[in-house]
Amino acid sequence: MPTASKLVAAVLFAIVGAVAAHLFLPTLPEGTPPGYLREVSAAVGAFWGWRTMGRRVGKGMGEAAGSGIVTSVVMLFWVMLLFSVYLMIRRSMRGLFDGPMDALLGVLNIMYDYGHNLLAPGTPIALIVGGILAGWLTEITYKRLG
Template structure:
């Protein structure tokens, strides 16, 4: 059921995912063609915001911070998993893996490689600030717009 809290959470997470994706592009100078990288991550942000953050909104201000942090953790997990899976498929089409088990294991190796880029003070600050804003705004929407 659509609510204001779910809508606000989805929009905030999409904006955070888009902003973080644009910042990650500056950390990866060896890749020139990103395609729809930021837009794809923003769509993942919409889904995570709607189902994770928006669903839990309305439990109080104290829980709003935890709700935002949970949403950001879910956003990071799912975007890393989806991007790593996409890269694995690209590499498997070039016959880089000997079998399906090796290709499946490569998803996690690639995910760790991408995740190491996020261990940057700028990225951590963006995610923490985005978590606080998302949690607070979704809580505000849950309380004021029923």
């Protein structure tokens, strides 16, 4: 059921996703086109903000901060998985994998390789601080609008 807090969570986590993706772009290897990283990250953030954070309101500000971080981690996982599958499909069309199992392992390798890029301080800080702020604002919206 749509509520104001779910809508606020969707909008705020879309912003968190877009900002985190924007901060992640400089860590990509030289010559890698960004594609639709920001847009897809915003869409995934909106979806998981609605589904995860929107359902976890009404338990206090401490729980809201924790739920915001959980939502950011879920969002990060799905963005990385989607883009790893996309890159795997592009590479498999060029014949870089020997079979389906090699391609599935390729998804995990791609996630691992790009996970190292997350060690740059901008993206994790944006996800953690943005998740906490978005969680708090979602909780405030729930308390005021129900």
